[in-house]
Amino acid sequence: MVILSSRDLPTPELGELAGQILRNAESAALLGAFGLALGTLIRNQPVAIVGVLVLWLVVEPALLALAPDVGRFAPFSALSAGIQDIPSEDIEAENADLLSPGLAALAMLAWIGAVFTAGAVLLRRRDLN
Numbered sequence: 001m002v003i004l005s006s007r008d009l010p011t012p013e014l015g016e017l018a019g020q021i022l023r024n025a026e027s028a029a030l031l032g033a034f035g036l037a038l039g040t041l042i043r044n045q046p047v048a049i050v051g052v053l054v055l056w057l058v059v060e061p062a063l064l065a066l067a068p069d070v071g072r073f074a075p076f077s078a079l080s081a082g083i084q085d086i087p088s089e090d091i092e093a094e095n096a097d098l099l100s101p102g103l104a105a106l107a108m109l110a111w112i113g114a115v116f117t118a119g120a121v122l123l124r125r126r127d128l129n
Contacts, residue, residue, distance in 0.1 A: 023084045023101065030083065030108045034075055037112050040119030052076075061092070068096035075111045079104045 004011045012020065035052075042048040056076040064071035064078060071093065072078045081091045082104030088096045099107060 020084070026105065027080050027083045030105065030112065031076075031080065033112050034108065034115065037115035037119060041115055041122060064091075064093040064096050068093060072096045072098050073107055075108060079108045079111070083108065 060074040060077045082099040
């Protein structure tokens with residue numbers, strides 16, 4: 001707040017600031033759970049890291065640009081922006097109509113559940129047989 005005030009930039013009110021902090025915490029928790037789910041699915045750490053970076057930096061932006069109706073369900077950029085209520089122009093997806101924060105959180109939970117389910121199935125096949 002002090003930095004914004006010293007630069008003559010608008011500062012958020014206390015309620016707006018608290019709401020943004022809660023949305024950021026929610027987004028961090030969901031992305032952390034998604035990362036854990038990916039870790040159960042992909043056991044090789046370098047492959048998982050490179051895969052996440054390619055998905056986040058290459059696949060999702062291309063999907064948002066070419067098929068915005070599908071790209072708005074992408075787990076990193078679009079759903080995170082939807083949860084935090086960030087306008088689509090700020091993530092360079094002008095054509096995308098992002099989900100509302102509640103629907104974006106539900107869609108992210110669906111991604112987490114799907115990846116955890118796939119990881120559980122692979123765990124039973126690889127390690128328990």
